[in-house]
Amino acid sequence: MRIISLSLRNFRNYRSADLDLNKGLNIFVGDNAQGKTNLLEAIYVLSLSKSYRTSREAELIRHGADAAIIRAQVEKLAAVDLTVQVSHTEKKRLLVNQKSTTANSFMGRLNTVLFIPDSLQLVKGSPGDRRRFLDVQICQIDPVYRNNLLKYQRVVRQRNSLLKRAWDNRSVLAQLPAWDNQLADLGTKIILRRQDIVQALQYHSRGAHERISDEREELDLIYQPCFETEESIAPGRQYTCSEVEEALRRELKEIRTEEIRRGYTLVGPQRDDLVFRINDQDLKKYGSQGQQRTAVLAYILAELELMYAETGEYPVVLLDDVMSELDRTRQMLLLSILNQKAQTIVTTTDLDSFTAETKQRASVFSIEQGRVIQ
């Protein structure tokens, strides 16, 4: 899958930009605050219908303008035209081939993998960061999952508000079993799908990890549902549907008093985690920074392979300013792996960090105050 051309109108600091992208490597070079990240953000919005940087969509509109438009021609099996319009006065519009559509049907048309300096924190970051990585990936390839996740988030919100009300009005607790059923039902679906995906990621990341690490080390990715502890889970442990559902129901029962006291839901996939181990050691606690970074890189490459396995096409890879964070060997390795597979869009402040050979096969663009010069 690749982006053929991209147009921006009044998006962030871009008044108007139209560019044709190389099917391999695209390098965007510019000083700080010129619009490099904005450009990748625009592509991400086309992929997931919303930004990873802000939930306030008005921020996407150029100061002083009424509406922002992001549009791209994407080549999948067939060509498709994607547009996102954000306006101060109207609801956001998502268009496929110039026809309005829902977020659920818009997503999955352009698949991307985003890698930013923050991503290097994946291992060390919070469980929420790791869940977001998983969700962003699965949502792109699985409309059923997207739907379940949205429904589940609604259930948790409503259940939380009920638990809060229960503090001074016990009678509302009569409604709790109905919400528990939904939580267990949807929660199980989410956990099982994430578990499958992590198993596939584990498989793909092993190969990638071998390629980028000089050490003889074995990387394990393990999905840790809320009803397990980090110590009790074992690599390769796969839970069945009834095991997950029973465990969720059991936990809900056990923790009910605590939930009422705290006023929110303490059980479910919103409390799960993803554990990285190297040679059976927890990477978060015992890994060196180098080991953690290698594992993240392997994870990102595994995402690529997984998307290929699930959709038959490689996603577009967005690398924001990460080259400077990687040593020379890893840079070269990453670019050479990507070169054989996926359209790649990289930003950098320093073009010299790329070899002459790399620059030669790439399209190089400069960005200056929201203007793109090829």
Ligand SMILES: Nc1ncnc2c1ncn2[C@@H]1O[C@H](COP(=O)(O)OP(=O)(O)O)[C@@H](O)[C@H]1O
């Ligand atoms: N809605 C907006 N309207 C106009 N300018 C914006 C808007 N949002 C961000 N900017 C500007 O975009 C610039 C940052 O762009 P960014 O892509 O993050 O830079 P970098 O090239 O360092 O990645 C800043 O100058 C910021 O003021």
Ligand SMILES: [Mg+2]
């Ligand atoms: Mg930036």
